[in-house]
Amino acid sequence: MDVSPTVTAADYALIRNPDAASPTQRTAAMEAPAFGMVFTDHMARATWTLDGGWADRRIVPFENLSLHPGATVLHYSQQVFEGLKAYRWADGSTRLFRPEGNARRMAASAARLGLPAITEEDFLASVEALLSVDGDWVPSEGESSLYLRPVIMGTEACLGVRPSQEVEYLLMACPVGAYFSGGVRPVSIWVAQGFHRAGEGGTGQAKTGGNYAGSLMPQQQAQDNGCDQVLFLDARKDKYIEELGGMNVFAVRRDGTIWTPRVTGTILEGVTRASVIELLRTEGREVIERDISLEELRAGIADGSVVELFACGTAAVITPIARLVSPDFDELVADGGPGALTMHLRGRLTDIQYGRADDVHGWMRRVN
Incomplete structure (x- = not known):
């Protein structure tokens, strides 16, 4: 520095x-x-x-x-x-x-x-x-x-x-205003096929324009298929979920645990991601940072053990995910509506940001 x-x-x-x-x-x-x-x-x-x-x-x-x-x-x-x-x-x-x-x-x-x-x-x-x-x-x-x-x-x-x-x-x-048109609503996610955001030893953990340039064509594919965003898998095995084009991903499970991909050097460490984890843990909820395969996630959605999916980032704050889509599948998460925990977290975070709740974490900095 x-x-x-x-x-x-x-x-x-x-x-x-x-x-x-x-x-x-x-x-x-x-x-x-x-x-x-x-x-x-x-x-x-x-x-x-x-x-x-x-x-x-x-x-x-x-x-x-x-x-x-x-x-x-x-x-x-x-x-x-x-x-x-x-x-x-x-x-x-x-x-x-x-x-x-x-x-x-x-x-x-x-x-x-x-x-x-x-x-x-x-x-x-x-x-x-x-x-x-x-x-x-x-x-x-x-x-x-x-x-x-x-x-x-x-x-x-x-x-x-x-x-x-x-x-x-x-x-x-x-x-x-709202990042996604129409305000807060469940979004559909396209799972990238054959394209990856970052590889081991690359710049995935850095916030640099090149990472986003490589996501634009898959993002266009997502839009062409009626989806709002694209989800990338890992470049090494093309198996584990990593992040969206500009947001981190969380899965809420029926047993009360919340899973999110662990940060390995290919995933951007989001400020909102860290805040969500801290909010969950202060409520006594178990957050598990681990590798999550796409197959495991799809199976959880199918058998009901995954009850909510959401994405988070500075621009969109917290956004519920309704569907995972690819040429081979179209998985609806629960009933496709915004999950209760997702919206609870969004409310807690925005209440802190807009001064509607006490800033017990000391996150807000006054500038004037």
Whole structure:
């Protein structure tokens, strides 16, 4: 991790957007925005060089980037990113959900991709600095929020296959509503055939764009077959379930235990995943992290020993799964409706995030 002096939000110099949206324009833009399609007026930036480390921290107008055609990110995908949310509470304050976890994961992802990490305090400072100027973009209606997307990418103009010696950090923000159209509803999942998200020794545990690029064609297959998301199996044996294109998976069993694939280096360690496990265990429920074969899961659905399936992630929070589909089978989970435990967990988690329940875990960080 980059060693640097203490960094605070005040270290991000502010250059205001002269064309910032008016209150009326902002209100119109925030009415039911499609996920990741509406952006706020500003973004945070910082620049890293081999000799100087991280410097030139600033909040600037949201604008297009200027990149050299030889930038390493364009040729060798040297890039990592994160996703977290800011929530408007009833008292008017803005809170972040476990941002320290995102900062630590981004540092680990950067190390795997040969990129310099920013410190946890620098990561949090950039978020607080951006929210200090674009705080009015945090929605207050229903279960909407402000989605934050930090990115670290290699920008050096060099076609040599080596880590970039010039790197840019960006932080942008988008007001968002429900990730899946239609709000919270049971979704159908396509089981990928012959395609894998990650292999042993690869970048599966890093949050990097290449992992998602490889999931897009199977995701299109899912949509072509009437499904909302795609489930990947392990690359070594093509047998064990791993994760969806962007979410972790849990199975609720009739005996009261909850199973989820263990993290082995090919599965992203989700902040929401960790939170779900902690919530379950504080309720005295047994969570088992283990290898789960597709055959075992299908058999459990068929004989009723698996009574609920759900997925979780920052964007979608907790989403019930109704069906598993492939060219060879179409398995309906229980009656296909949202499971009781799934919706209970979703309620518990969102109540903490929106300040409707006491934050006994200390997960929420106030920024203004």
